[in-house]
Amino acid sequence: xxxxxxxxxxxxxxxxxxxxxxxxxxxxxxxxxxxxxxxxxxxxxxxxxxxxxxxxxxxxxxxxxxxxxxxxxxxxxxxxxxxxxxxxxxxxxxxxxxxxxxxxxxxxxxxxxxxxxxxxxxxxxxxxxxxxxxxxxxxxxxxxxxxxxxxxxxxxxxxxxxxxxxxxxxxxxxxxxxxxxxxxxxxxxxxxxxxxxxxxxxxxxxxxxxxxxxxxxxxxxxxxxxxxxxxxxxxxxxxxxxxxxxxxxxxxxxxxxxxxxxxxxxxxxxxxxxxxxxxxxxxxxxxxxxxxxxxxxxxxxxxxxxxxxxxxxxxxxxxxxxxxxxxxxxxxxxxxxxxxxxxxxxxxxxxxxxxxxxxxxxxxxxxxxxxxxxxxxxxxxxxxxxxxxxxxxxxxxxxxxxxxxxxxxxxxxxxxxxxxxxxxxxxx
Numbered sequence: 144x145x146x147x148x149x150x151x152x153x154x155x156x157x158x159x160x161x162x163x164x165x166x167x168x169x170x171x172x173x174x175x176x177x178x179x180x181x182x183x184x185x186x187x188x189x190x191x192x193x194x195x196x197x198x199x200x201x202x203x204x205x206x207x208x209x210x211x212x213x214x215x216x217x218x219x220x221x222x223x224x225x226x227x228x229x230x231x232x233x234x235x236x237x238x239x240x241x242x243x244x245x246x247x248x249x250x251x252x253x254x255x256x257x258x259x260x261x262x263x264x265x266x267x268x269x270x271x272x273x274x275x276x277x278x279x280x281x282x283x284x285x286x287x288x289x290x291x292x293x294x295x296x297x298x299x300x301x302x303x304x305x306x307x308x309x310x311x312x313x314x315x316x317x318x319x320x321x322x323x324x325x326x327x328x329x330x331x332x333x334x335x336x337x338x339x340x341x342x343x344x345x346x347x348x349x350x351x352x353x354x355x356x357x358x359x360x361x362x363x364x365x366x367x368x369x370x371x372x373x374x375x376x377x378x379x380x381x382x383x384x385x386x387x388x389x390x391x392x393x394x395x396x397x398x399x400x401x402x403x404x405x406x407x408x409x410x411x412x413x414x415x416x417x418x419x420x421x422x423x424x425x426x427x428x429x430x431x432x433x434x435x436x437x438x439x440x441x442x443x444x445x446x447x448x449x450x451x452x453x454x455x456x457x458x459x460x461x462x463x464x465x466x467x468x469x470x471x472x473x474x475x476x477x478x479x480x481x482x483x484x485x486x487x488x489x490x491x492x493x494x495x496x497x498x499x500x501x502x503x504x505x506x507x508x509x510x511x512x513x514x515x516x517x518x519x520x521x522x523x524x525x526x527x528x529x530x531x532x533x534x535x536x537x538x539x540x541x542x543x544x545x546x547x548x549x550x551x552x553x554x555x556x557x558x559x560x561x562x563x564x565x566x567x568x569x570x571x
Contacts, residue, residue: 150454151447156194157439158448158480161187166525169542180526180541181428184435191442203442210441211434215483219274219433219528223426223535225393226278230536231422232397232415233375234282236404241372243286248368252359255291256301256352259284260550263305264345266380271313273306273521273529275389279379280306281536291359296543301352303522303533304550308345310484311518311554312337317485318514325492326499326510337511339567344553351549371407375400429535436482436526443480452476453494466502467562470495470509471516482527484517515558522551 165183188207195203210216233239250258259280267276280302288298310316314330323333379396383389397419404410410418443449456469456476473495478487492513499509521527525541534541560566 148445148450149447150451152451153194154443154446154448154451155480157187157191157443160190161439161526166542169540181431181435184432184439184526188435188439188442191439191446195442195446206445207438207442210444211438213437213441215486216433216437220430222274222278222389222393223429223433223532224423225390225397226532226536227422227424227426228419229375229379229393229396229400229422230278230282231425232400232404232418235414235418236375236400236407236409237369237372238375238400238403239282239286241369242283242376243290244368245373246283246287247290252291253356254353255287255359256293256298256356257349259287259298260301260305260349260352263302264308266383267306267309268313271309271316271319271386272383272389273303273310274532275383275392276306276309277302277529277533278389278393278536279376279383281533283376285537293359295537296539297547299533299537299539300544300547300549303529303544304348304548306529307518307522307551307554308341310521311341311514318488318517321485321488321492322510322514322517325488326496326506326513328506328510332507333510333514336505336507336567337514340511340515340557340561341554344550344557348550348553369407371403372409374403426535429531432526432531433528440481449477449480449490452480453491457494457498460498460502463502463504464562464565466498466504467508467512470498470504470512471558471562474513474517475520478517478520479524482521482524484521487517487520488513512558512562515554519551519555519558522554523548 161183164186165178165180168178192200192203192207195206198206246255246258263276263280266279267273281299284298284302285295287293288295310318312334313319314334319330319333323330326333375396378399379392382392382395387395401415404415405412453473456473460466460469470491473491474487477491478484481487481490495509495513496506498504499506521529523545524530525545530541530544533539534544537544
Protein backbone atom coordinates (compact mmCIF):
# COMPACT_ATOMS: atom_id res chain seq x y z
CA UNK A 144 0.00 0.00 0.00
CA UNK A 145 1.39 3.41 -0.96
CA UNK A 146 2.29 5.71 1.93
CA UNK A 147 0.51 9.08 2.33
CA UNK A 148 2.34 11.70 0.27
CA UNK A 149 4.07 14.29 2.46
CA UNK A 150 4.96 17.73 1.15
CA UNK A 151 8.66 17.92 0.25
CA UNK A 152 10.38 20.80 -1.51
CA UNK A 153 13.43 18.71 -2.46
CA UNK A 154 11.18 16.38 -4.45
CA UNK A 155 11.12 19.14 -7.07
CA UNK A 156 14.92 18.88 -7.55
CA UNK A 157 14.75 16.72 -10.72
CA UNK A 158 12.59 19.38 -12.40
CA UNK A 159 15.06 22.13 -11.46
CA UNK A 160 17.97 20.00 -12.69
CA UNK A 161 16.22 19.37 -16.01
CA UNK A 162 15.48 23.07 -16.50
CA UNK A 163 19.06 23.94 -15.56
CA UNK A 164 20.71 21.37 -17.82
CA UNK A 165 18.49 21.93 -20.84
CA UNK A 166 16.91 25.38 -20.76
CA UNK A 167 19.42 27.53 -18.88
CA UNK A 168 22.50 25.94 -20.48
CA UNK A 169 21.03 26.39 -23.96
CA UNK A 170 20.28 30.05 -23.24
CA UNK A 171 23.78 30.67 -21.82
CA UNK A 172 25.60 29.20 -24.84
CA UNK A 173 22.90 30.57 -27.19
CA UNK A 174 22.61 27.22 -28.96
CA UNK A 175 19.37 25.26 -28.57
CA UNK A 176 20.94 22.11 -30.03
CA UNK A 177 24.00 21.99 -27.75
CA UNK A 178 22.29 19.90 -25.05
CA UNK A 179 19.99 17.14 -26.38
CA UNK A 180 16.72 17.17 -24.47
CA UNK A 181 16.93 13.38 -24.08
CA UNK A 182 20.22 13.72 -22.16
CA UNK A 183 18.72 16.38 -19.87
CA UNK A 184 15.81 14.04 -19.10
CA UNK A 185 18.12 11.06 -18.46
CA UNK A 186 20.16 13.09 -15.95
CA UNK A 187 17.09 14.42 -14.11
CA UNK A 188 15.42 10.97 -14.17
CA UNK A 189 18.49 9.33 -12.59
CA UNK A 190 18.43 12.00 -9.86
CA UNK A 191 14.70 11.39 -9.31
CA UNK A 192 15.27 7.65 -8.81
CA UNK A 193 18.36 8.01 -6.59
CA UNK A 194 16.81 10.59 -4.26
CA UNK A 195 13.72 8.45 -3.58
CA UNK A 196 13.85 6.90 -0.12
CA UNK A 197 12.02 4.05 1.66
CA UNK A 198 12.30 1.67 -1.30
CA UNK A 199 14.82 -0.70 -2.80
CA UNK A 200 16.41 0.37 -6.07
CA UNK A 201 14.44 -2.25 -8.01
CA UNK A 202 11.17 -0.90 -6.54
CA UNK A 203 12.14 2.69 -7.41
CA UNK A 204 12.85 1.67 -11.00
CA UNK A 205 9.51 -0.16 -11.12
CA UNK A 206 7.74 2.97 -9.84
CA UNK A 207 9.54 5.10 -12.44
CA UNK A 208 8.51 2.61 -15.14
CA UNK A 209 4.93 2.72 -13.89
CA UNK A 210 4.90 6.50 -14.35
CA UNK A 211 6.38 6.12 -17.83
CA UNK A 212 3.68 3.61 -18.78
CA UNK A 213 0.77 5.67 -17.43
CA UNK A 214 -2.26 5.28 -19.70
CA UNK A 215 -2.15 8.96 -20.70
CA UNK A 216 1.54 8.65 -21.62
CA UNK A 217 0.93 5.50 -23.66
CA UNK A 218 -2.01 7.10 -25.48
CA UNK A 219 0.24 10.00 -26.50
CA UNK A 220 2.87 7.55 -27.78
CA UNK A 221 0.35 5.73 -30.00
CA UNK A 222 -0.72 9.09 -31.40
CA UNK A 223 2.92 10.03 -32.05
CA UNK A 224 3.51 6.77 -33.93
CA UNK A 225 0.45 7.24 -36.15
CA UNK A 226 1.22 10.94 -36.64
CA UNK A 227 4.73 10.09 -37.83
CA UNK A 228 3.44 7.48 -40.26
CA UNK A 229 0.80 9.84 -41.67
CA UNK A 230 3.06 12.91 -41.94
CA UNK A 231 5.86 11.08 -43.77
CA UNK A 232 3.61 9.05 -46.10
CA UNK A 233 1.62 12.22 -46.95
CA UNK A 234 4.87 14.03 -47.70
CA UNK A 235 6.16 11.18 -49.89
CA UNK A 236 2.87 11.01 -51.80
CA UNK A 237 2.79 14.78 -52.41
CA UNK A 238 -0.17 15.68 -50.17
CA UNK A 239 1.68 18.35 -48.23
CA UNK A 240 2.98 20.01 -51.41
CA UNK A 241 -0.51 20.01 -52.92
CA UNK A 242 -2.08 21.43 -49.72
CA UNK A 243 0.53 24.18 -49.50
CA UNK A 244 -0.12 25.15 -53.12
CA UNK A 245 -3.85 25.25 -52.37
CA UNK A 246 -3.27 27.60 -49.40
CA UNK A 247 -1.04 29.85 -51.53
CA UNK A 248 -3.73 30.01 -54.22
CA UNK A 249 -6.60 30.77 -51.83
CA UNK A 250 -5.05 33.19 -49.34
CA UNK A 251 -3.65 36.59 -50.34
CA UNK A 252 0.05 36.94 -49.47
CA UNK A 253 -0.61 39.40 -46.66
CA UNK A 254 -3.13 37.08 -44.97
CA UNK A 255 -1.11 33.86 -44.97
CA UNK A 256 0.06 34.24 -41.36
CA UNK A 257 -3.36 35.32 -40.10
CA UNK A 258 -5.01 32.56 -42.15
CA UNK A 259 -2.88 29.84 -40.57
CA UNK A 260 -3.64 31.22 -37.08
CA UNK A 261 -7.40 31.35 -37.76
CA UNK A 262 -7.32 27.81 -39.17
CA UNK A 263 -5.52 26.53 -36.05
CA UNK A 264 -7.99 28.35 -33.76
CA UNK A 265 -11.03 27.05 -35.64
CA UNK A 266 -9.84 23.45 -35.93
CA UNK A 267 -8.76 23.21 -32.28
CA UNK A 268 -12.06 24.76 -31.15
CA UNK A 269 -13.98 22.23 -33.23
CA UNK A 270 -11.96 19.12 -32.34
CA UNK A 271 -10.99 20.04 -28.77
CA UNK A 272 -7.42 18.82 -29.08
CA UNK A 273 -4.30 20.91 -29.52
CA UNK A 274 -2.20 17.85 -30.40
CA UNK A 275 -4.51 16.82 -33.26
CA UNK A 276 -4.50 20.37 -34.62
CA UNK A 277 -0.69 20.55 -34.49
CA UNK A 278 -0.34 17.18 -36.22
CA UNK A 279 -2.66 18.27 -39.03
CA UNK A 280 -1.36 21.80 -39.65
CA UNK A 281 2.36 21.78 -38.83
CA UNK A 282 3.46 20.04 -42.06
CA UNK A 283 1.40 22.57 -44.07
CA UNK A 284 2.91 25.47 -42.10
CA UNK A 285 6.41 24.10 -42.76
CA UNK A 286 5.68 23.93 -46.49
CA UNK A 287 4.36 27.49 -46.56
CA UNK A 288 7.44 28.73 -44.65
CA UNK A 289 9.72 27.09 -47.22
CA UNK A 290 7.81 28.64 -50.14
CA UNK A 291 7.49 32.15 -48.69
CA UNK A 292 10.76 32.55 -46.78
CA UNK A 293 8.96 33.09 -43.44
CA UNK A 294 11.14 31.99 -40.52
CA UNK A 295 10.24 28.36 -39.77
CA UNK A 296 10.04 28.55 -35.93
CA UNK A 297 7.78 31.61 -36.26
CA UNK A 298 5.41 29.80 -38.63
CA UNK A 299 5.26 26.67 -36.43
CA UNK A 300 4.60 28.85 -33.37
CA UNK A 301 1.54 30.31 -35.13
CA UNK A 302 0.07 26.81 -35.37
CA UNK A 303 0.94 25.90 -31.77
CA UNK A 304 -0.52 29.16 -30.44
CA UNK A 305 -3.76 28.75 -32.39
CA UNK A 306 -4.02 25.14 -31.24
CA UNK A 307 -4.20 26.28 -27.61
CA UNK A 308 -7.12 28.59 -28.41
CA UNK A 309 -9.40 25.58 -28.84
CA UNK A 310 -7.69 23.54 -26.12
CA UNK A 311 -8.71 26.32 -23.73
CA UNK A 312 -12.26 27.00 -25.00
CA UNK A 313 -13.64 23.96 -26.82
CA UNK A 314 -16.67 22.22 -25.28
CA UNK A 315 -15.09 18.83 -26.03
CA UNK A 316 -11.58 19.67 -24.81
CA UNK A 317 -10.43 17.45 -21.96
CA UNK A 318 -9.17 20.54 -20.09
CA UNK A 319 -12.61 22.16 -20.30
CA UNK A 320 -14.30 18.97 -19.12
CA UNK A 321 -11.82 18.59 -16.22
CA UNK A 322 -12.13 22.25 -15.18
CA UNK A 323 -15.93 22.32 -15.20
CA UNK A 324 -16.34 18.93 -13.52
CA UNK A 325 -13.93 19.71 -10.68
CA UNK A 326 -15.52 23.13 -10.09
CA UNK A 327 -19.12 22.02 -10.51
CA UNK A 328 -20.25 24.43 -13.23
CA UNK A 329 -21.72 24.15 -16.72
CA UNK A 330 -19.51 24.20 -19.80
CA UNK A 331 -21.40 27.01 -21.52
CA UNK A 332 -21.05 29.21 -18.43
CA UNK A 333 -17.31 28.57 -18.17
CA UNK A 334 -17.01 29.25 -21.91
CA UNK A 335 -18.72 32.63 -21.50
CA UNK A 336 -16.35 33.74 -18.72
CA UNK A 337 -13.26 32.23 -20.36
CA UNK A 338 -13.93 33.80 -23.77
CA UNK A 339 -14.19 37.27 -22.21
CA UNK A 340 -10.63 36.86 -20.96
CA UNK A 341 -8.84 35.12 -23.85
CA UNK A 342 -10.65 36.26 -27.01
CA UNK A 343 -9.18 39.79 -26.71
CA UNK A 344 -5.74 38.15 -26.57
CA UNK A 345 -6.52 36.16 -29.75
CA UNK A 346 -7.72 39.32 -31.54
CA UNK A 347 -4.54 41.16 -30.54
CA UNK A 348 -2.34 38.33 -31.85
CA UNK A 349 -4.40 38.12 -35.06
CA UNK A 350 -3.88 41.86 -35.70
CA UNK A 351 -0.15 41.38 -35.19
CA UNK A 352 -0.10 38.54 -37.75
CA UNK A 353 -2.02 40.68 -40.24
CA UNK A 354 0.54 43.48 -39.84
CA UNK A 355 3.47 41.06 -40.06
CA UNK A 356 1.87 39.41 -43.08
CA UNK A 357 2.27 42.58 -45.16
CA UNK A 358 5.92 41.60 -45.64
CA UNK A 359 5.13 38.05 -46.79
CA UNK A 360 5.45 37.30 -50.50
CA UNK A 361 4.38 34.06 -52.10
CA UNK A 362 6.38 32.71 -55.06
CA UNK A 363 5.53 34.38 -58.37
CA UNK A 364 4.95 30.99 -59.96
CA UNK A 365 2.80 28.62 -57.90
CA UNK A 366 2.52 25.04 -59.09
CA UNK A 367 -0.87 23.76 -60.21
CA UNK A 368 -2.96 22.19 -57.46
CA UNK A 369 -3.20 18.39 -57.65
CA UNK A 370 -6.64 18.23 -56.10
CA UNK A 371 -6.69 14.49 -55.58
CA UNK A 372 -3.57 14.74 -53.39
CA UNK A 373 -5.27 17.27 -51.10
CA UNK A 374 -7.93 14.67 -50.17
CA UNK A 375 -5.94 13.09 -47.26
CA UNK A 376 -5.74 16.43 -45.45
CA UNK A 377 -9.37 17.27 -46.19
CA UNK A 378 -10.33 13.83 -44.83
CA UNK A 379 -8.21 14.27 -41.71
CA UNK A 380 -9.55 17.75 -40.97
CA UNK A 381 -13.14 16.79 -41.80
CA UNK A 382 -13.21 13.68 -39.60
CA UNK A 383 -11.44 15.57 -36.81
CA UNK A 384 -14.06 18.32 -36.99
CA UNK A 385 -16.73 15.63 -36.79
CA UNK A 386 -15.34 14.67 -33.39
CA UNK A 387 -13.90 11.28 -34.36
CA UNK A 388 -11.12 9.93 -32.12
CA UNK A 389 -7.73 11.31 -33.18
CA UNK A 390 -6.24 7.81 -33.57
CA UNK A 391 -9.01 6.77 -35.95
CA UNK A 392 -8.55 10.06 -37.82
CA UNK A 393 -4.83 9.36 -38.33
CA UNK A 394 -5.45 5.74 -39.36
CA UNK A 395 -7.97 6.96 -41.94
CA UNK A 396 -5.45 9.53 -43.18
CA UNK A 397 -2.75 6.87 -43.52
CA UNK A 398 -5.12 4.59 -45.46
CA UNK A 399 -6.36 7.31 -47.85
CA UNK A 400 -2.78 8.53 -48.41
CA UNK A 401 -1.68 5.03 -49.38
CA UNK A 402 -4.63 4.45 -51.70
CA UNK A 403 -4.17 7.77 -53.55
CA UNK A 404 -0.39 7.40 -53.68
CA UNK A 405 -0.65 3.94 -55.23
CA UNK A 406 -3.32 5.04 -57.74
CA UNK A 407 -1.42 8.17 -58.84
CA UNK A 408 2.01 6.49 -58.85
CA UNK A 409 3.07 8.78 -56.02
CA UNK A 410 4.87 5.73 -54.69
CA UNK A 411 4.70 1.94 -55.00
CA UNK A 412 3.68 -0.42 -52.19
CA UNK A 413 7.18 -0.70 -50.78
CA UNK A 414 7.68 3.06 -51.05
CA UNK A 415 4.48 3.49 -49.03
CA UNK A 416 5.65 1.08 -46.34
CA UNK A 417 9.09 2.67 -46.36
CA UNK A 418 7.64 6.16 -45.87
CA UNK A 419 5.52 5.00 -42.93
CA UNK A 420 8.52 3.25 -41.40
CA UNK A 421 10.65 6.38 -41.76
CA UNK A 422 7.92 8.49 -40.15
CA UNK A 423 7.54 6.11 -37.20
CA UNK A 424 11.32 5.88 -36.70
CA UNK A 425 11.51 9.67 -36.79
CA UNK A 426 9.28 9.77 -33.71
CA UNK A 427 11.77 7.66 -31.73
CA UNK A 428 13.38 10.53 -29.84
CA UNK A 429 9.97 12.04 -29.04
CA UNK A 430 8.76 8.71 -27.64
CA UNK A 431 11.89 8.36 -25.47
CA UNK A 432 11.43 11.91 -24.14
CA UNK A 433 7.77 11.22 -23.34
CA UNK A 434 8.61 8.03 -21.42
CA UNK A 435 11.41 9.69 -19.44
CA UNK A 436 9.22 12.69 -18.60
CA UNK A 437 6.38 10.46 -17.43
CA UNK A 438 8.69 8.47 -15.15
CA UNK A 439 10.45 11.52 -13.72
CA UNK A 440 7.20 13.37 -13.01
CA UNK A 441 5.76 10.32 -11.24
CA UNK A 442 8.78 10.26 -8.92
CA UNK A 443 8.28 13.98 -8.19
CA UNK A 444 4.64 13.28 -7.28
CA UNK A 445 5.52 10.24 -5.15
CA UNK A 446 8.20 12.12 -3.23
CA UNK A 447 5.82 14.97 -2.36
CA UNK A 448 6.71 17.67 -4.88
CA UNK A 449 3.14 18.42 -5.94
CA UNK A 450 1.92 18.14 -2.33
CA UNK A 451 4.53 20.77 -1.37
CA UNK A 452 3.31 23.16 -4.06
CA UNK A 453 -0.31 22.77 -2.94
CA UNK A 454 0.54 23.24 0.74
CA UNK A 455 2.71 26.33 0.23
CA UNK A 456 0.31 28.11 -2.10
CA UNK A 457 -2.76 27.59 0.06
CA UNK A 458 -1.15 28.42 3.42
CA UNK A 459 -1.51 32.22 3.42
CA UNK A 460 -4.60 32.83 1.30
CA UNK A 461 -6.33 35.83 2.89
CA UNK A 462 -8.44 37.64 0.25
CA UNK A 463 -10.55 36.95 -2.82
CA UNK A 464 -7.97 38.31 -5.22
CA UNK A 465 -5.16 36.39 -3.54
CA UNK A 466 -7.35 33.28 -3.55
CA UNK A 467 -7.74 33.54 -7.34
CA UNK A 468 -3.97 34.08 -7.68
CA UNK A 469 -3.32 31.00 -5.54
CA UNK A 470 -5.56 28.89 -7.82
CA UNK A 471 -3.63 30.20 -10.84
CA UNK A 472 -0.26 29.53 -9.20
CA UNK A 473 -1.41 26.12 -8.05
CA UNK A 474 -2.33 24.87 -11.51
CA UNK A 475 0.74 26.51 -13.10
CA UNK A 476 3.19 24.74 -10.80
CA UNK A 477 1.31 21.45 -11.04
CA UNK A 478 1.47 21.74 -14.83
CA UNK A 479 5.22 22.33 -14.69
CA UNK A 480 5.52 19.10 -12.70
CA UNK A 481 3.19 16.96 -14.82
CA UNK A 482 3.67 18.42 -18.34
CA UNK A 483 -0.03 17.70 -18.89
CA UNK A 484 -2.63 20.44 -18.44
CA UNK A 485 -5.53 18.02 -17.96
CA UNK A 486 -3.74 16.08 -15.21
CA UNK A 487 -2.71 19.37 -13.58
CA UNK A 488 -6.36 20.49 -13.47
CA UNK A 489 -7.55 17.14 -12.11
CA UNK A 490 -4.79 17.20 -9.46
CA UNK A 491 -5.47 20.74 -8.22
CA UNK A 492 -9.19 21.03 -9.04
CA UNK A 493 -10.54 19.82 -5.66
CA UNK A 494 -8.19 22.19 -3.77
CA UNK A 495 -9.22 25.06 -6.09
CA UNK A 496 -12.88 24.31 -5.40
CA UNK A 497 -12.30 24.44 -1.64
CA UNK A 498 -10.54 27.80 -2.01
CA UNK A 499 -13.35 29.08 -4.24
CA UNK A 500 -16.03 28.05 -1.72
CA UNK A 501 -14.12 29.54 1.22
CA UNK A 502 -13.63 32.93 -0.44
CA UNK A 503 -16.91 32.98 -2.40
CA UNK A 504 -15.25 32.88 -5.83
CA UNK A 505 -17.70 32.21 -8.66
CA UNK A 506 -17.20 28.60 -9.79
CA UNK A 507 -17.29 29.73 -13.41
CA UNK A 508 -14.37 32.05 -12.69
CA UNK A 509 -12.35 29.38 -10.85
CA UNK A 510 -12.93 26.93 -13.72
CA UNK A 511 -11.79 29.59 -16.19
CA UNK A 512 -8.65 30.33 -14.13
CA UNK A 513 -7.73 26.63 -13.97
CA UNK A 514 -8.13 26.13 -17.72
CA UNK A 515 -6.50 29.40 -18.82
CA UNK A 516 -3.37 29.13 -16.69
CA UNK A 517 -2.88 25.41 -17.38
CA UNK A 518 -2.96 26.16 -21.13
CA UNK A 519 -0.58 29.09 -20.59
CA UNK A 520 2.05 26.84 -18.97
CA UNK A 521 1.45 23.90 -21.31
CA UNK A 522 1.91 26.26 -24.24
CA UNK A 523 5.36 27.47 -23.20
CA UNK A 524 7.13 24.48 -21.60
CA UNK A 525 9.64 22.81 -23.96
CA UNK A 526 8.77 19.31 -22.69
CA UNK A 527 5.00 19.43 -23.24
CA UNK A 528 3.52 17.00 -25.76
CA UNK A 529 2.33 19.80 -28.06
CA UNK A 530 5.73 21.49 -28.25
CA UNK A 531 7.59 18.22 -28.69
CA UNK A 532 5.46 16.95 -31.57
CA UNK A 533 5.50 20.35 -33.34
CA UNK A 534 9.30 20.47 -33.01
CA UNK A 535 9.62 16.88 -34.26
CA UNK A 536 7.40 17.45 -37.30
CA UNK A 537 9.28 20.66 -38.19
CA UNK A 538 12.74 19.27 -37.30
CA UNK A 539 13.36 22.10 -34.82
CA UNK A 540 14.39 22.51 -31.20
CA UNK A 541 11.40 23.22 -28.90
CA UNK A 542 13.28 26.25 -27.56
CA UNK A 543 13.48 27.72 -31.07
CA UNK A 544 9.67 27.77 -31.18
CA UNK A 545 9.03 29.09 -27.66
CA UNK A 546 10.32 32.60 -28.34
CA UNK A 547 7.52 33.12 -30.90
CA UNK A 548 4.62 31.77 -28.82
CA UNK A 549 2.74 35.04 -28.45
CA UNK A 550 -0.76 33.70 -27.86
CA UNK A 551 -0.01 31.35 -24.91
CA UNK A 552 1.99 34.13 -23.23
CA UNK A 553 -0.78 36.67 -23.82
CA UNK A 554 -3.50 34.46 -22.30
CA UNK A 555 -1.32 34.22 -19.18
CA UNK A 556 -0.98 38.02 -19.08
CA UNK A 557 -4.69 38.58 -19.74
CA UNK A 558 -5.51 36.00 -17.08
CA UNK A 559 -3.45 37.92 -14.52
CA UNK A 560 -5.05 41.20 -15.56
CA UNK A 561 -8.51 39.64 -15.14
CA UNK A 562 -7.61 38.68 -11.56
CA UNK A 563 -5.99 42.03 -10.76
CA UNK A 564 -8.88 44.13 -12.10
CA UNK A 565 -11.69 41.74 -11.03
CA UNK A 566 -12.75 41.07 -14.64
CA UNK A 567 -15.30 40.04 -15.84
CA UNK A 568 -16.94 42.16 -13.11
CA UNK A 569 -20.20 40.19 -13.13
CA UNK A 570 -18.35 36.93 -12.28
CA UNK A 571 -15.88 38.46 -9.82
